[in-house]
Amino acid sequence: MSDLPVRQGSLREHNLGLVLRQVASAPRPPSRADIAAATSLTRATVSALVDDLITGRLLAEVDPAPRAGAGRPAAGLVLAANGPAGLGLEINIDYLAACVVDLAGAVRHHRVRRADQRPRRPDEVLGELAELAATARDRAEREGVEVAGAAVAVPGLVAAGGLVRLAPNLGWRDVDVPARLGLDGLTVTVDNEANLAALGELHTGPPGPTSFLYVSGEIGIGAGIVLNGALYRGARGWSGELGHVAVRPDGPTCRCGAQGCLEQYAGQEAILRAAGTADTEELMRRAEDGDPATHEALTNAGTALGVAVAGVVNVLDLDTVVLGGVYAPLSSWLCPPVEAEVERRVLTAAWSPVGVRRSLLGADAASVGAAGAVVREIRDHPARWLSRALLP
Amino acid sequence: MSDLPVRQGSLREHNLGLVLRQVASAPRPPSRADIAAATSLTRATVSALVDDLITGRLLAEVDPAPRAGAGRPAAGLVLAANGPAGLGLEINIDYLAACVVDLAGAVRHHRVRRADQRPRRPDEVLGELAELAATARDRAEREGVEVAGAAVAVPGLVAAGGLVRLAPNLGWRDVDVPARLGLDGLTVTVDNEANLAALGELHTGPPGPTSFLYVSGEIGIGAGIVLNGALYRGARGWSGELGHVAVRPDGPTCRCGAQGCLEQYAGQEAILRAAGTADTEELMRRAEDGDPATHEALTNAGTALGVAVAGVVNVLDLDTVVLGGVYAPLSSWLCPPVEAEVERRVLTAAWSPVGVRRSLLGADAASVGAAGAVVREIRDHPARWLSRALLP
DNA sequence: GGCAAATAATTCAACCGTTGAACAAATCAG
DNA sequence: CTGATTTGTTCAACGGTTGAATTATTTGCC
Numbered sequence: 093m094s095d096l097p098v099r100q101g102s103l104r105e106h107n108l109g110l111v112l113r114q115v116a117s118a119p120r121p122p123s124r125a126d127i128a129a130a131t132s133l134t135r136a137t138v139s140a141l142v143d144d145l146i147t148g149r150l151l152a153e154v155d156p157a158p159r160a161g162a163g164r165p166a167a168g169l170v171l172a173a174n175g176p177a178g179l180g181l182e183i184n185i186d187y188l189a190a191c192v193v194d195l196a197g198a199v200r201h202h203r204v205r206r207a208d209q210r211p212r213r214p215d216e217v218l219g220e221l222a223e224l225a226a227t228a229r230d231r232a233e234r235e236g237v238e239v240a241g242a243a244v245a246v247p248g249l250v251a252a253g254g255l256v257r258l259a260p261n262l263g264w265r266d267v268d269v270p271a272r273l274g275l276d277g278l279t280v281t282v283d284n285e286a287n288l289a290a291l292g293e294l295h296t297g298p299p300g301p302t303s304f305l306y307v308s309g310e311i312g313i314g315a316g317i318v319l320n321g322a323l324y325r326g327a328r329g330w331s332g333e334l335g336h337v338a339v340r341p342d343g344p345t346c347r348c349g350a351q352g353c354l355e356q357y358a359g360q361e362a363i364l365r366a367a368g369t370a371d372t373e374e375l376m377r378r379a380e381d382g383d384p385a386t387h388e389a390l391t392n393a394g395t396a397l398g399v400a401v402a403g404v405v406n407v408l409d410l411d412t413v414v415l416g417g418v419y420a421p422l423s424s425w426l427c428p429p430v431e432a433e434v435e436r437r438v439l440t441a442a443w444s445p446v447g448v449r450r451s452l453l454g455a456d457a458a459s460v461g462a463a464g465a466v467v468r469e470i471r472d473h474p475a476r477w478l479s480r481a482l483l484p
Numbered sequence: 485m486s487d488l489p490v491r492q493g494s495l496r497e498h499n500l501g502l503v504l505r506q507v508a509s510a511p512r513p514p515s516r517a518d519i520a521a522a523t524s525l526t527r528a529t530v531s532a533l534v535d536d537l538i539t540g541r542l543l544a545e546v547d548p549a550p551r552a553g554a555g556r557p558a559a560g561l562v563l564a565a566n567g568p569a570g571l572g573l574e575i576n577i578d579y580l581a582a583c584v585v586d587l588a589g590a591v592r593h594h595r596v597r598r599a600d601q602r603p604r605r606p607d608e609v610l611g612e613l614a615e616l617a618a619t620a621r622d623r624a625e626r627e628g629v630e631v632a633g634a635a636v637a638v639p640g641l642v643a644a645g646g647l648v649r650l651a652p653n654l655g656w657r658d659v660d661v662p663a664r665l666g667l668d669g670l671t672v673t674v675d676n677e678a679n680l681a682a683l684g685e686l687h688t689g690p691p692g693p694t695s696f697l698y699v700s701g702e703i704g705i706g707a708g709i710v711l712n713g714a715l716y717r718g719a720r721g722w723s724g725e726l727g728h729v730a731v732r733p734d735g736p737t738c739r740c741g742a743q744g745c746l747e748q749y750a751g752q753e754a755i756l757r758a759a760g761t762a763d764t765e766e767l768m769r770r771a772e773d774g775d776p777a778t779h780e781a782l783t784n785a786g787t788a789l790g791v792a793v794a795g796v797v798n799v800l801d802l803d804t805v806v807l808g809g810v811y812a813p814l815s816s817w818l819c820p821p822v823e824a825e826v827e828r829r830v831l832t833a834a835w836s837p838v839g840v841r842r843s844l845l846g847a848d849a850a851s852v853g854a855a856g857a858v859v860r861e862i863r864d865h866p867a868r869w870l871s872r873a874l875l876p
Numbered sequence: 877g878g879c880a881a882a883t884a885a886t887t888c889a890a891c892c893g894t895t896g897a898a899c900a901a902a903t904c905a906g
Numbered sequence: 907c908t909g910a911t912t913t914g915t916t917c918a919a920c921g922g923t924t925g926a927a928t929t930a931t932t933t934g935c936c
Binding site for chain 1 (some may be wrong): 487488489490491492494495498499505506521524525555563641693694695707709711716717718719720721722723724725726728729730731732741742745787789791792794795796798799801802803811825828829831832838
C-alpha cells in the first residue's frame with residue numbers, strides 16, 4: 093500500500109512500464125496494435141507511449157514480420173539492444189567477476205578472474221574489481237550500449253547504502269563498497285550474493301515459478317527468497333541465513349556460537365571433510381567415479397539440507413527450490429535426498445508437489461543476476477531513465 | 485508489478501484510498517487542509533475526494549477542535565461510525581465466535597459460544613455459526629451500521645473460493661463453508677485462523693512492526709506471516725505450517741507421518757502430557773502456583789518453539805514474534821525460553837534484537853482480525869464500496 | 877465594535893493523459 | 907485497378923489534478 097499521491101504524470105510512468113514489460117514478455121516482436129489489444133489501452137495511447145520509449149532508446153522498431161492476409165504491415169517492437177545496460181559485479185571467496193547485460197537480457201560481456209580473495213585486503217580486492225568493471229564498461233560502450241548502473245554481489249550481510257556489515261568468509265567488516273569502488277557517475281548498489289542470484293534465476297529462461305527458494309551453497313549457506321515475483325529482503329535486509337537454521341539443536345557448535353546449524357552438516361567444508369578430500373574438483377571426480385564414501389557424504393549433506401529446506405517450505409508454502417553455488421554441479425547427488433526429506437516433511441507435499449532442481453545459471457547466477465537487476469530496474473521504472481536520458 | 489493498465493479513474497481510486505488511510509492513521513481528526521499537507525495533494529483535490537467519501541458514508545465531519553490562534557476553524561474528519569462494518573466469524577475446536585467491527589476499528593458486537601465442535605458434523609457447526617452471524621448482523625444494523633461482508637477464521641488449510649481443504653483437528657475435509665453458511669447477499673471469505681489473527685494483531689493498537697511472525701498455539705501450531713505490512717499467504721495459500729517444522733529430525737513420529745515435528749514438543753497436547761494434566765485451566769493454576777514439573781514442561785516446550793522460530797527468523801529476518809492462541813496466557817513462562825533460543829541461534833540477533841511478546845488481542849485475535857480484514861478491504865479500496873453504495 | 881490578519885474550504889480556468897472516432901497509410905485478394 | 911483489411915496517427919472530448927483567486931469564519935488588536 094504505497095502511500096504516495098498519484099498525479100497525472102503517474103499514469104504515464106505506470107503505462108510506460110506496462111508497455112515496456114509487454115514487449116519484453118512477448119514471444120515475438122509485437123506491434124503497437126498487439127500491445128493495445130493485450131493491455132486494453134487504446135492504440136492512440138500505445139502509439140504515444142511507444143514514441144517516448146523509442147526516442148528514449150528503450151525500444152526499437154524492427155522490419156515488419158511477413159503477415160498472412162490483407163492489411164498494412166505491422167512494425168515490430170523489440171527492447172533496444174543499444175540502449176542502457178547493467179553492469180554486474182561479484183566478489184566471491186575464490187573469484188571476482190564482471191558482466192554486462194543489455195536491456196533485452198543478453199549477456200554482452202562476461203569475465204571471471206580466479207584467485208583466493210581471503211588473504212587480500214578489501215582495498216586490493218575492490219581495486220582489482222574496479223579494473224574489471226572499467227574494462228567491462230569500456231567494451232560495452234564500444235559496442236554502443238551505455239552502462240546505466242552497477243550492482244555488486246557480496247557473500248555477506250549488506251546494510252543500507254551498500255555498507256558490507258559482515259562478510260565472515262572474506263573476513264570483511266563494515267566495508268563501504270560503493271565509495272571504495274569509485275565508479276564515477278554510476279549509481280552502485282550492493283546486495284547479498286544469494287539475493288542477486290535468486291533474481292538472476294527468476295528472470296532467466298522462460299517465465300517460471302514466481303515464489304521459490306534459491307539456496308546458495310558456498311563456504312556458508314545463503315538463500316534468496318522470491319515471493320510473488322519479488323525478492324524478499326527481510327525487515328532489515330538480512331534475510332536468507334539458511335546456514336544457521338538448526339538441524340539438530342544439540343549438534344556440534346558452529347562458529348556462530350549456536351549448536352547444530354545446517355552449515356555444520358551441509359556447508360562446503362563439512363562436505364569435503366566428510367568425504368575425506370580438500371578440493372571440490374576432486375570431490376566431483378570421486379562422486380562421478382561412484383566412490384561410496386563420497387556418496388554417503390553427499391547424501392548426508394543433502395538430508396540435512398532437506399530438513400532445513402522442508403522447514404522453510406512448510407512455513408512459506410513455496411513450490412520450487414533451486415540449488416545453486418557449489419550445490420549446482422553436485423545436484424545429481426544432492427537433489428534426491430533433499431527431495432525425499434521435503435516429500436516426507438512438508439505437510440502439503442502430498443497433494444501439491446515441491447520441485448527441487450539445480451540452478452540454470454550455475455556459477456554465473458550472482459553476477460548475471462546483478463546486471464539483470466540493474467536493467468530490470470530501468471524496465472520497471474522507465475520514466476526515471478527517460479527523464480535522465482533527455483538531459484544530455 | 486501489477487500489469488493492469490491505468491486509466492484516469494484509477495487516479496481517483498488510489499487517491500480516495502490515500503485520503504481514507506490518512507484519516508485512519510491520524511492521531512486526531514485531521515482537517516482537509518491537514519490531509520492536503522500530509523499527502524502533498526492540493527486542498528482542492530482533497531476537498532473533492534472528501535466530498536465523495538462523505539456522501540459514500542465512509543467519512544464524517546466532527547465539530548471543529550478548539551484551535552490556537554486566528555483563522556477559520558477546521559472541520560475534523562473521522563472514519564464514519566455508521567458506515568460499513570465487517571462481520572468476523574471464527575470456528576475453533578472448543579468454541580464459535582462472531583463479532584462486528586466498524587470502519588474505525590471499534591468492536592461493536594462480540595459473542596462467543598463455547599462447546600467442543602469435534603463430535604459435531606460440519607452442517608451442525610455451520611448452522612449454529614449462521615445463527616450467531618444473523619444475530620450479530622441484526623444487532624449491528626439496529627445500531628445503524630451496515631454489515632458489508634464477512635470473513636471466517638478456520639483452523640485448517642483453505643483453498644480458493646473458501647473451500648476448507650483440511651482441518652485435521654476438527655476432522656473436516658473439503659467443506660464448502662460459504663455455501664453452507666448461506667449468508668444471503670454477503671460476500672464471505674474464508675481464511676486460516678492464524679492468518680486472520682496475525683492481521684488482527686497488525687491493526688490493533690498503535691502502529692507496530694510491519695514484519696512479524698504470529699504463532700498460534702492450539703491443538704496444532706499455525707503461524708501467520710506479515711511481511712512489510714501485508715499478510716503473506718504462500719504460493720497456494722498454505723503458508724504457516726510451523727507445527728510441522730522439524731525440531732529433531734529423528735524425534736518421535738508425528739501424526740503427519742514425519743519425525744520430530746514441533747507439534748510433538750510444543751503442541752497443546754504435548755505440553756499437557758508433559759505436565760501430567762489434561763486441562764489447560766489446571767495447567768495455568770499449577771504454573772501460577774510454581775509447580776516445578778509444570779515449569780519444566782513449559783520450558784521444554786518454549787525451547788522447542790524457540791528452535792523453530794529462530795530458524796524462521798534466520799531465514800525471514802523478522803524483528804518481532806507474537807505468541808497467540810493458548811500460548812498467550814502462558815507467555816510469562818514461554819517467552820523466556822523462546823527468547824533465549826532466538827538470542828542464541830539468530831545470526832543477526834547480536835546487533836539487532838528480536839522481540840518476543842504475547843498477543844495483544846489474546847483469544848479474540850482471529851474473530852476480530854477477520855472482521856477487521858473486511859473493513860480493511862473497504863478502507864484500502866473505497867472506490868469499490870462507493871460504486872456499490874450508490875446503487876440503492 | 878470594527879478592522880486587519882490568518883486559516884479553512886470552495887470555485888474555476890488551465891493543463892495533462894487517456895479515449896474514441898475519424899482518417900491516412902500500406903498491403904492483399906480478386 | 908478497386909475494395910477490403912489492418913496499422914498507425916490526428917484531434918476533439920472527457921476525467922482528474924493543479925494553482926490561483928475567492929469566499930467563509932475565526933482571533934487579535936486598536
